Amino acid sequence: MIVFIHGVPDTPALWxxxxxxxxxxxxxxxxxxxxxxxxxxxxGFSCTKDAYAEHLVGHxxxxxxxxxxxxxxx
Numbered sequence: 001m002i003v004f005i006h007g008v009p010d011t012p013a014l015w016x017x018x019x020x021x022x023x024x025x026x027x028x029x030x031x032x033x034x035x036x037x038x039x040x041x042x043x044g045f046s047c048t049k050d051a052y053a054e055h056l057v058g059h060x061x062x063x064x065x066x067x068x069x070x071x072x073x074x
Contacts, residue, residue, distance in 0.1 A: 001028070001029065001030065001063055001065050001066070001067045001068070002024070002028060002029040002030075002067065002068045002070060003029070003030045003031075003032070003059075003060060003063070003067045003068070003069050003070070004018075004019070004029060004030070004031040004070050004071075005031075005032070005034075005056065005069060005070070005071040005072070006031070006033075006034065006037065006071075006072060006073075007071070007072050007073025007074060008034070008037065008073065009037060010037065010072070010073075011033055011037050011038035012031035012032065012033050012038055013038070014072065015029075015031045019031070030059070030063060030067075032056070032059045034052055034055065034056075035047075035051075035052070035055060
């Protein structure tokens with residue numbers, strides 16, 4: 001499983017050209033939207049680096065498998 005992490009202020013749409021070019025199917029990867037970037041900001045979300053890291057850890061743990069991380073930020 002490949003997890004593609006977008007930076008700020010991008011959205012998961014950033015990864016569409018790459019996943020398409022690689023011929024990846026949705027079951028091959030996950031490209032979650034960070035809170036507030038393509039998804040609503042949850043009530044009480046603090047928008048800190050730690051809060052975003054905790055959000056990503058929760059997403060990855062929910063996948064229930066080992067992952068390869070690919071990230072991009074400006």
